[in-house]
Amino acid sequence: xxxxxxxxxxxxxxxxxxxxxxxxxxxxxxxxxxxxxxxxxxxxxxxxxxxxxxxxxxxxxxxxxxxxxxxxxxxxxxxxxxxxxxxxxxxxxxxxxxxxxxxxxxxxxxxxxxxxxxxxxxxxxxxxxxxxxxxxxxxxxxxxxxxxxxxxxxxxxxxxxxxxxxxxxxxxxxxxxxxxxxxxxxxxxxxxxxxxxxxxxxxxxxxxxxxxxxxxxxxxxxxxxxxxxxxxxxxxxxxxxxxxxxxxxxxxxxxxxxxxxxxxxxxxxxxxxxxxxxxxxxxxxxxxxxxxxxxxxxxxxxxxxxxxxxxxxxxxxxxxxxxxxxxxxxxxxxxxxxxxxxxxxxxxxxxxxxxxxxxxxxxxxxxxxxxxxxxxxxxxxxxxxxxxxxxxxxxxxxxxxxxxxxxxxxxxxxxxxxxxxx
Ligand SMILES: *Cc1c(COP(=O)(O)O)cnc(C)c1O
Numbered sequence: 323x324x325x326x327x328x329x330x331x332x333x334x335x336x337x338x339x340x341x342x343x344x345x346x347x348x349x350x351x352x353x354x355x356x357x358x359x360x361x362x363x364x365x366x367x368x369x370x371x372x373x374x375x376x377x378x379x380x381x382x383x384x385x386x387x388x389x390x391x392x393x394x395x396x397x398x399x400x401x402x403x404x405x406x407x408x409x410x411x412x413x414x415x416x417x418x419x420x421x422x423x424x425x426x427x428x429x430x431x432x433x434x435x436x437x438x439x440x441x442x443x444x445x446x447x448x449x450x451x452x453x454x455x456x457x458x459x460x461x462x463x464x465x466x467x468x469x470x471x472x473x474x475x476x477x478x479x480x481x482x483x484x485x486x487x488x489x490x491x492x493x494x495x496x497x498x499x500x501x502x503x504x505x506x507x508x509x510x511x512x513x514x515x516x517x518x519x520x521x522x523x524x525x526x527x528x529x530x531x532x533x534x535x536x537x538x539x540x541x542x543x544x545x546x547x548x549x550x551x552x553x554x555x556x557x558x559x560x561x562x563x564x565x566x567x568x569x570x571x572x573x574x575x576x577x578x579x580x581x582x583x584x585x586x587x588x589x590x591x592x593x594x595x596x597x598x599x600x601x602x603x604x605x606x607x608x609x610x611x612x613x614x615x616x617x618x619x620x621x622x623x624x625x626x627x628x629x630x631x632x633x634x635x636x637x638x639x640x641x642x643x644x645x646x647x648x649x650x651x652x653x654x655x656x657x658x659x660x661x662x663x664x665x666x667x668x669x670x671x672x673x674x675x676x677x678x679x680x681x682x683x684x685x686x687x688x689x690x691x692x693x694x695x696x697x698x699x700x701x702x703x704x705x706x707x708x709x710x711x712x713x714x715x716x717x718x719x720x721x722x723x724x725x726x727x728x729x730x731x732x733x734x735x736x737x738x739x740x741x742x743x744x
Contacts, residue, residue: 326649326718327715327718327722329718330713330714330715330717330718331714331715333641333645333714334713334714334715337638337713337714338634338638339630339634339635339638339709339710340713342626342630342710342711343710343711343712343713345363345364345365345626345710345711346361346362346363346364346558346710346711347361347362347363347364347367348361348711349361350692351691351692351693351694352692352693352694352712352716352719352720353694353708353711353712354693354694354695354704354705354706354707354712354716354720355694355695355696355704355706356555356556356558356706356707356708356711356712357532357536357555357556357672357673357704357706357708358555358696358704358706359554359555359561360535360554360555360556360557360558360559360623360708361558361708361711362558362560362619363558363622363623363626363710364622365622365623365625365626366558366559366560366619366620366621366622366623367619367622368622369390369618369619369620369621369622369623370560370615370618370619370622372389372390372618373390373392373614373615373617373618374615376389376390376392377614384614390618390621392612392614393588394588395416395612395614395617395618395621396415396416396417396564396584396605396608396612396617397412397415397603397605398621399416399564399617399620399621399624400412400414400415400416400417400566400567400604400605401414402620402621402624402625402628403416403534403557403566403620403624405627405628405632406534406535406538406539406557406624406627406632407530407534407539407541407549407551407566407568408538408539408540408541408542408543408544409541409542409568409570410542410571412571412602412603412604412605413541413542413568413569413570413571413603413604414566414567414568414604415566415567415603415604415605415607415608416553416564416565416566416567416617416620417564417565417567417584417607417608417609417612418564418565418567418608418609419552419562419564419565420450420529420531420550420551420552420565421450421451421453421454422565422609423550423565423566423567423607424450424451424454424455424498424529424550425454425457425458425580426567426578426579426580426607426609427498427527427548427550427567427607428441428454428455428458428496428498428579429458429578429579429580430548430576430577430578430579430580430607431496431525431527431547431548431573431576431579432458432462432495432496433495433496434462434464434469434495435495437492437493438492438493438494438495439464439469439493439495440469440470440471440491440493440494440495441455441458441459441469441470441471441494441495441496441497441498442471442473442486442489442490442494442496442497442498442499442524443455443470443471443472443473443497443498443499444472444473444474444475444481444486444499444500444503445472445473445474445475446475446479446480446481446500446503446505446506447472447499447500447503447529448500448504448529448531451498451500451529452470452472455470455498456470471489471494473485473486473489479503479505479506479508479662479675480503480506480508480664480669481503481508481510483510483511483514483515486499486510486515487515487518490518490519490522490524492522494522494524495524495525496524496525496526496527497515497519497524497525497526497527498526498527498528498529499515499526499527499528499529500528500529500530500531500532501528501529501530501532501533501537501539501549501671502530502531502532502533502537502671502672503532503671504531504532504698505662505675505698505702505704506662506663506664506675506702507532507643507662507663507664507670507671507672507673507674507675507704508663508664508669508670508671509533509537509664509668509669509670509671511668512528512539512544512546513540513544516544516545516546517544517545520545525547525548526546526547527546527547527548527549527550528546528549528550529549529550529551530549530550530551530566531550531551531552531555532555532556532671532672532673533551533671533672534551534552534555534556534557534566535555535556535557535558535627535635536556536635536636536639536671536672536708536709537632537636537639537671537672538632538633538636541568541570542570542571545570546568546570547569547570547573548567548568548569548570548573549566549567549568550565550566550567550568551565551566552565552566553565553566553616553620556672556708557620557623557624557627558619558623558708558710559616559617559619559620559623560616560619562613562616563616563617563619563620564612564613564616564617564620567604567607568604569604569606569607574602574603574606575600575602575606576600576606577598577600578598578600578606578607578609580609581598581600581609582598582608582609582610583598583610584605584608584609584610584611584612585598585600585601585605585606585607585608585609586598586599586600586601587599587600587601587602588601588605626710627710630709630710635709635710636709638709639672639707639709640667640670641714642707642709642712642714642717643663643670643672643673643674643707644667645714645717645718646674646705646707646717646720646721647661647663647665647674649717649718649721650674650676650721653721653722653724653725654721654724654725654728657678657725657728657729658678658679658680658728659676659677659678659728660676660677660678661674661675661676661677662675662676662677662702663675672706672707672708672709673704673705673706673707674704674705674706675698675702675703675704676702676703676704676705677701677702677703678701678703678728679701680728680733680734680738681697681700681701681702681703682697682699682736682738683733683734683736683737683738684703684724684727684728684733685697685703686733686736687727687732687733687736688703688720688723688724688727691723691727693719693720693723693724695720705720
């Protein structure tokens with residue numbers, strides 16, 4: 323064992339969260355894609371299997387079972403998620419999918435009025451979010467070319483908060499931004515952006531898909547109006563898991579833009595009245611019958627976040643990504659790599675964007691060696707060490723494998739997809 327490898331094992335020995343690693347199905351290799359699809363834990367597997375048992379044994383009575391009744395599961399899982407976003411239990415519900423929830427938020431909170439007709443986003447946003455914003459504008463008869471403002475990036479990687487602030491002009495009706503940029507991993511200053519938007523009378527919300535489960539938030543204290551995020555990324559809820567929706571309580575009672583009977587007050591839902599009486603909670607923004615089997619794994623998974631504490635998760639995350647950046651500087655210098663993620667801790671989310679002109683083939687070579695990254699064209703290798711199951715030794719080994727691959731030109735035998743992408 324080299325000195326560096328010994329150092330990695332010492333970091334693992336001192337890691338307070340190390341015990342959670344054994345709770346996951348880790349597979350044979352090194353999994354660094356937890357920001358796209360988190361791994362399955364034994365606890366999530368157990369709560370999923372309990373939901374299946376409830377269906378098998380109770381049939382329709384599963385909706386009202388004593389233990390985790392399905393009727394309240396979106397609210398129950400929402401309340402368990404609330405500490406991760408810094409909200410009250412009734413300000414969060416687990417429902418739908420992220421893109422669907424963006425539609426619900428826009429349908430509810432985008433109120434073009436007079437001169438105030440524009441939506442503010444960024445040019446580095448995730449495509450699905452922009453597609454949702456664009457279609458919402460079209461639904462109101464507004465031309466997205468004129469009414470969707472995308473703040474431009476100065477360096478192609480990050481968004482300068484100053485530029486967002488400058489774009490919050492009096493024709494903006496709503497601001498919708500990522501907390502963490504999906505490609506570079508930049509963490510925006512959510513508190514400041516919210517304060518400025520509100521000074522200018524503009525409602526503001528966030529897509530927190532790349533921060534929930536890896537960084538803390540204080541949505542209620544900061545006064546954020548609404549937010550959405552995925553259940554299947556850092557929350558490890560499984561493919562297509564129920565997504566998250568936060569609505570600040572000052573908006574409770576606002577009629578959902580996309581209405582359906584599951585947004586009803588619980589005690590009135592089975593009155594079967596044609597008029598919706600919306601719940602006085604984030605639950606009002608649900609639409610139809612919850613996907614119980616996509617909610618159930620989150621019960622087990624979120625228990626682990628409760629035990630670990632999001633503060634400790636963030637601390638380990640920053641240590642892991644900081645360690646990864648240090649190793650890249652040390653092991654991979656002169657090989658054509660660049661770090662696309664801000665180095666300051668307060669501007670860094672949970673993953674590191676490693677840039678290289680041969681990123682696509684390097685990713686293929688990594689996968690062949692059992693390291694799972696993901697590739698974002700044209701030149702980004704995203705590496706996400708998930709704090710609950712990634713060790714420092716995993717990070718060390720991944721960089722060591724990268725050094726060998728590129729040092730020995732092993733990636734050159736793979737086709738260069740960049741030509742196709744460009
Ligand atoms: C992952 C991700 C999505 C995915 O949305 P789905 O509706 O779950 O497919 C949307 N937006 C952002 C910012 C994401 O990171």
